[in-house]
Structures are given as C-alpha cells and as structure tokens.
Amino acid sequence: MEIRKLNMLRGLAALIVVVSHFSNSTMIFNGVLGKGAGQLGVMLFFILSGFLMALLYADRKFSFESVNQYFISRFARVMPLFLLVVIMSYVLYSLDLGNILYKVDSIESFLSHILMLSGESVLWTIPTEIQFYVIFVGLWALFQSSYMRFAITVASLFVILFFLGFSRPIGEVFGLKVDVSILQSLPYFLSGTLMGLLYRHIDRFKSHQHALYMAVFLLIVLMYPKIFSSVTGSEHGLWQDLGVWLIMSLAFFAITFLIPDDNSLLSNRVGDFLGKIxxxxxxLHMPVLWQLERMQFESTFLFFALFVLGSVVVAYLSYLIIENPCRSAIKSMMFRIGNARGQQVLQS
Incomplete structure (x- = not known):
C-alpha cells in the first residue's frame, strides 16, 4: 500500500534536516532555521517509521518466516548505505583523510557504529531506528496475541519513558560509546505505530478531509526552536518536551488522515523523487556541506543553492548506485536461499 503524500513528507523531513545544518553553518537569517530545528525532521522520520511498520506488518501472521522476512526487508532498506558510510569513514580516517566523511576515527568508534551502539553526527539515528525494529517485533507479537496486552504494554512504555524524562543516557561499555537515544525517541515511534494501526479505519476520516488542513505545516514551523521562542517568549525542550511530541504527532495525524490523498501539493512527482532519495x-548531505565550506563563498545564497543541488545529486547517485541495487540484491539473494531451503525440506 502506497500513501503517495507520505513520499513528500519523507522528503520534507530530510530537507528540514538539510536546511537546519546549513543554517547552523552559515547563520543565514540569524540561524532561525537551525538551532535544533533539524531534530523536528528526525521526529517526523521516526513517527513515519513507526506508522509504516504497523501498516505493513501488524496484520500479517506472526511467525518465524514473517519475522525473518521483516528483518531482511529492514536490513536491505537501511544497512547497506549505512555500513558503507561507516566503513569508508573509518578507512579515510586511517588514511589521514578524515575531513571527507564522518568522524569514525578509532576501532572503538567503528565498533560502536557497527554494533548499533551509537553514531556520530546524523548517524546516531540509524542505531536508534534498528533498535526500534527489534522492539517492534515484540509489539507485533503482542498485537497478534492480545489487543489488551498490546495496549497495556504501549501505555506502560509511555508512562515509564515519561518518568524517565525522555532521557538520553550516553556512556561507555568496554571502551565503546553507548548512546541510549531510543529512550527519547521511542514515544515518536510508538505514536507512529498507533496511527499505523488506526489507518485501517481511514475510510471513517474521508468525509472530514480538506485541503485547509495543510495549515498544520505551520505548527511544525512554529516548533522551530528560535521561532517558538520568538513567538512565545519561552523555550521548549525538543525531545524532552511532551508538548513537542504531542504537536508533532498531531501534525503527522492531520497530514496522514485529514489532508486528501490527491492533494497536488503533496502527491506529485517532486514528492515521489524527494521521498525516494x-x-x-x-x-550524505553533511559531507557535501563540509566540502563546500572549504570554498568560502562570498554569497550565502549561492552557497545554499550549490549545497542543496550537490546534496540532491549525490543522494540520487547514491540511490541509483548503492541503495536500490543493494536492496534488490539482498532481497533476491535471501528469496533464493529461502526457496532452496524449501526445496530441501520437500525432498527430505
């Protein structure tokens, strides 16, 4: 099932992060588009991830085979590019070329990334995503066995995380950095999961849909830390703020359930392309930014145009050369292995 407007939302979430990092680098418009604004894009990614996992898998029969297929699909989607970036970052640092990719400058840092314990810069979100994939299997099993147990578990998780202050403990174990960012991120995954389950009843919302709900994007803009503080005179706590979680979840709900699927501003080829890459x-946008920073542009707007263009081109090439081929190859290989095992069982 494809919900086309979510392609645009995925692309916009990435652009929020991209623009935020550019704003932090150049302080364009006095940094109003940065200073933590990129975290809002990550929140949207996490809500969307929870939503899609529930939508795609919750109603499938929970079995060893279905869980195996689930992990293969998730691995094929996320890991090839991540592993390549981590390996290349480590190799380049070993060759004294550490200013090209990410700071994976020791064997301990390398292992922390590979073992999904932590991540430098934007890479921190991938271990968090993988950890949620593991948690989701438990939620999937609960949902299949008992709605009541599932509901109690989710409610209990919210309460526990609330009393923990949606914290993000960071420490070391055997010299390896451990970033427990899942504690601050899980509420977003869970709200997405609940909305994914609710989407089975989307027909009940059709009569309430209207293009005017596009105004919900203004709520997301209002959550930009510098804009929020300018408008309200106070600051919010991003991941540690229950209000931010509520606003971002409501915004996602409105976009998914209350904006018509055929809205031309969301469901279009541009959105399809941005979602794909x-x-x-x-x-990959951060390495592009770092290389362009060395050129010391006099015009910030020229810098921005080249940064966005360069990032999009690099992302598209990465999708064509790495992401898509690796995903297809892994799924095809595992499918052949599964068929071969099936044949062995039949012949035994």
Whole structure:
C-alpha cells in the first residue's frame, strides 16, 4: 500500500534536516532555521517509521518466516548505505583523510557504529531506528496475541519513558560509546505505530478531509526552536518536551488522515523523487556541506543553492548506485536461499 503524500513528507523531513545544518553553518537569517530545528525532521522520520511498520506488518501472521522476512526487508532498506558510510569513514580516517566523511576515527568508534551502539553526527539515528525494529517485533507479537496486552504494554512504555524524562543516557561499555537515544525517541515511534494501526479505519476520516488542513505545516514551523521562542517568549525542550511530541504527532495525524490523498501539493512527482532519495540525502548531505565550506563563498545564497543541488545529486547517485541495487540484491539473494531451503525440506 502506497500513501503517495507520505513520499513528500519523507522528503520534507530530510530537507528540514538539510536546511537546519546549513543554517547552523552559515547563520543565514540569524540561524532561525537551525538551532535544533533539524531534530523536528528526525521526529517526523521516526513517527513515519513507526506508522509504516504497523501498516505493513501488524496484520500479517506472526511467525518465524514473517519475522525473518521483516528483518531482511529492514536490513536491505537501511544497512547497506549505512555500513558503507561507516566503513569508508573509518578507512579515510586511517588514511589521514578524515575531513571527507564522518568522524569514525578509532576501532572503538567503528565498533560502536557497527554494533548499533551509537553514531556520530546524523548517524546516531540509524542505531536508534534498528533498535526500534527489534522492539517492534515484540509489539507485533503482542498485537497478534492480545489487543489488551498490546495496549497495556504501549501505555506502560509511555508512562515509564515519561518518568524517565525522555532521557538520553550516553556512556561507555568496554571502551565503546553507548548512546541510549531510543529512550527519547521511542514515544515518536510508538505514536507512529498507533496511527499505523488506526489507518485501517481511514475510510471513517474521508468525509472530514480538506485541503485547509495543510495549515498544520505551520505548527511544525512554529516548533522551530528560535521561532517558538520568538513567538512565545519561552523555550521548549525538543525531545524532552511532551508538548513537542504531542504537536508533532498531531501534525503527522492531520497530514496522514485529514489532508486528501490527491492533494497536488503533496502527491506529485517532486514528492515521489524527494521521498525516494530521502535516506541518501539525510546520510550524505553533511559531507557535501563540509566540502563546500572549504570554498568560502562570498554569497550565502549561492552557497545554499550549490549545497542543496550537490546534496540532491549525490543522494540520487547514491540511490541509483548503492541503495536500490543493494536492496534488490539482498532481497533476491535471501528469496533464493529461502526457496532452496524449501526445496530441501520437500525432498527430505
């Protein structure tokens, strides 16, 4: 099932992160588009991830085979590009070329990334995503066995996370950095999961849909830290703020349930393209920014144009050369292995 407007939302989430990092680098418009604004894009990514996992898998029969297929699909979607970036970052640092990719400058840092314990810069979100994929299997099993147990578990998780202050403990274990960012991120995954389950009843919302709900994007803009403080005179706590979680979840709900699926501003070829390259755009825009920073542009707007264009081109090439081929190859290989095992069982 494809919900086309979510392609645009995925692309916009990536662009929020991209623009935020550019704003932090150049302080364009006095940094109003940065200073934590990129975290809002990550929140949208996490809500969307929870939503899609529930939508795609919750109603499938929970079995060893279905869980195996689930992990293969998730691995094929996320890991090839991430592993390549981490390996290349480590190799380049070993060759004293550490200013090209990310700071994976020791064997301990390398292992922390590979073992999904932590991540430098934007890479921190990938271990968090993988950890949620593991948690979702438990939620999937609960949902299939008992709605009541599922509801109690989710409610309990929210209460526990609330009393923990949606914290993000960071420490070391055996010399390896451990970033427990899942504690601050899980509420977003969970709200997405609940909305994914609710989407089975989307027909009940059709009569309430209207293009005017596009105004909900203004709520997301209002959550930009510098804009929020300018408008309200106070500051919010991003991940540690229950209000931010509520606003971002409501915004996602409105976009998914209350804006018509055929809205031309969301469901179009531009959105399809941005959604397709969003993962590569997210992972690779920082190296593009770092290389362009060395050129010391006199015009910030020229810098911005080249940065966005360069990031999109690099992301598209990454999608064509790495993401899509690797995903297809892994799924095809595992499908052949599964068929071969099936044949062995039949012949035994």
């Amino acid at each position: 969003s993962y590569s755009l997210y992972l």
